[in-house]
Amino acid sequence: MGHSLFAFWNGDLMERPFVEISDVAMRYGGVEGTLALQGTTLSVRKGEFVAVVGPSGCGKSTLMRLVTGLWPCTAGSVVVAGHEVAGPLSVAGMAFQNPTLLPWRNILDNVMLPLEVVEPHRRRLRRERAAYETRARDLLASVGLAGFEQKFPWQLSGGMQQRASLCRALIHEPELLMLDEPFGALDIFTREDLWAVLQEVWIRRRPTVILVTHDLREAAYLADRVLVMSSRPGRIIAERTVPFPRPRTLETTYGAEFQALVHELRDHISAARRGEEVVNVA
Amino acid sequence: MSPDTNTVAVNASALPPKAAQPDPTLSPTALARLEAMAAAARRRRRLQAWLPWIVILGMFVVWEIACKGFEIPPFILPAPSDIAASMVKWWLPLLENSWQTLMTTLIGFAFAIVFGLLLGIAIGSSTLLYHGLYPLLIGFNSVPKVAVVPILVIWFGIGTVPAIITAFLISFFPIVVNVATGIATVEPELRDVLRALGARPSDIIRKVGLPRAMPYFFASLKIAITVAFVGSIIAETVAANKGIGHLMILASSRFDVPLVFAGLLVTAVMGVAMYVAAVAIEERTTGWAMRGQDQQQGVPGV
Numbered sequence: 001m002g003h004s005l006f007a008f009w010n011g012d013l014m015e016r017p018f019v020e021i022s023d024v025a026m027r028y029g030g031v032e033g034t035l036a037l038q039g040t041t042l043s044v045r046k047g048e049f050v051a052v053v054g055p056s057g058c059g060k061s062t063l064m065r066l067v068t069g070l071w072p073c074t075a076g077s078v079v080v081a082g083h084e085v086a087g088p089l090s091v092a093g094m095a096f097q098n099p100t101l102l103p104w105r106n107i108l109d110n111v112m113l114p115l116e117v118v119e120p121h122r123r124r125l126r127r128e129r130a131a132y133e134t135r136a137r138d139l140l141a142s143v144g145l146a147g148f149e150q151k152f153p154w155q156l157s158g159g160m161q162q163r164a165s166l167c168r169a170l171i172h173e174p175e176l177l178m179l180d181e182p183f184g185a186l187d188i189f190t191r192e193d194l195w196a197v198l199q200e201v202w203i204r205r206r207p208t209v210i211l212v213t214h215d216l217r218e219a220a221y222l223a224d225r226v227l228v229m230s231s232r233p234g235r236i237i238a239e240r241t242v243p244f245p246r247p248r249t250l251e252t253t254y255g256a257e258f259q260a261l262v263h264e265l266r267d268h269i270s271a272a273r274r275g276e277e278v279v280n281v282a
Numbered sequence: 283m284s285p286d287t288n289t290v291a292v293n294a295s296a297l298p299p300k301a302a303q304p305d306p307t308l309s310p311t312a313l314a315r316l317e318a319m320a321a322a323a324r325r326r327r328r329l330q331a332w333l334p335w336i337v338i339l340g341m342f343v344v345w346e347i348a349c350k351g352f353e354i355p356p357f358i359l360p361a362p363s364d365i366a367a368s369m370v371k372w373w374l375p376l377l378e379n380s381w382q383t384l385m386t387t388l389i390g391f392a393f394a395i396v397f398g399l400l401l402g403i404a405i406g407s408s409t410l411l412y413h414g415l416y417p418l419l420i421g422f423n424s425v426p427k428v429a430v431v432p433i434l435v436i437w438f439g440i441g442t443v444p445a446i447i448t449a450f451l452i453s454f455f456p457i458v459v460n461v462a463t464g465i466a467t468v469e470p471e472l473r474d475v476l477r478a479l480g481a482r483p484s485d486i487i488r489k490v491g492l493p494r495a496m497p498y499f500f501a502s503l504k505i506a507i508t509v510a511f512v513g514s515i516i517a518e519t520v521a522a523n524k525g526i527g528h529l530m531i532l533a534s535s536r537f538d539v540p541l542v543f544a545g546l547l548v549t550a551v552m553g554v555a556m557y558v559a560a561v562a563i564e565e566r567t568t569g570w571a572m573r574g575q576d577q578q579q580g581v582p583g584v
Contacts, residue, residue, distance in 0.1 A: 088481075094479075096474070116485075
């Protein structure tokens, strides 16, 4: 990491990662509060798909909030697209574990919400409404939601709501896509469907993606690189590049190599959890 | 003021009795069963629509019979027929005065909506304002409004203005509290969706806070409109030369008790009518918040 920072000071922007998190710490509730992250360092190249896995409560979601600027970090620095993150980022699209669709808006209006907020779309929306609406409809169709534009969120199943939520994260074509356990609340079959949908979207648009998940198969299926976090206070303890060619299919996940990778990740997580016990004894 | 209790009773009316009807065919096919369930649901809905009228009519019948049976003199408790006769006899003053009351109430209520919404938004979106203003608001609300009327008369003289102000004072508080609650209790996740996009605080209020507060707002309107009538009539009974409250004071000073009751009845009808209007607007604008009830009352399986 020292190298990339060094590269930055030399003005070598080509080599520079899109997201750089350097020695970040985050503590809740004042001086005596819980230390969620400490010494976390990671970087993500432009257009890369990175998954962050770890035992529950290891600060994965905290990491997401720091990167998008929803919270400030207590130490270290977060740099996205060459700028220190000081407040919420409009280059980011975010999807959460719950679909968090607004219940008073239909699916189309929900998906178009970021366009009403993010510049330059905000200025153009009134004039070019039709064009934007077509874009939203196309996006919805690409995740299999054609014909549901006028429905309200509660009229859709959980998986369909999550698809719509994904569309909302993508509609303003963000350079950075932050996914905080977006499929965590879904059943395994729906989840696998959505992996394929997400991979397709990623291959087509190549945004930089940071996916937080506790599903190791999901991480291995989707990501170029998987980072393993320790238990609280979280930091990156292992890193694994995923070699499988794209597009990956469900068949990929049954291969011996894939299984070995998942197994290895699982071992890292187990070690991380054992680490937690040792800390507790000490 | 009976409209509240009325609606509650209707909404809480028993859940559908499981198709009590015997099966029309010996071998119950799915179709027949569905039809039976549909018919039961239709009957229940019809009953639900008629029940309030039946209850009101029943009350008047019992009242009439009791008055006649126990020979209660009309200056103690007039029978509904006496009240009706009085209404026919005094229809013009009743109409004029109830129009006056309706207007003062609606003007006061309109001020309460505007002021209540603005203050509610301010209090709901700022913890500082909330903690700063809430004690003062509660203090204001605890003062009995009837005690304020003489002061208003000193300031504005006898007439319409004190009635408007009293209606306003009594009805803005529920609006403020409800709008503030609706905005202050926005789920942090919904707020984060917009914050993560770099939305300004005003965007968050407009796109999440306000729509989210609308069901609370309309719930408060139903309370506010009925208490607004209380406010204007209190002011009219204390100091006015027009309005239903004034008419009732005049009538009671002449021991014309049937006319007093006629005034009461007209007030109740106006209150219910305004309440129904508020409900109608609520259903059209915040249908999304009522989604569960549609499914419950819908015909199962159809």
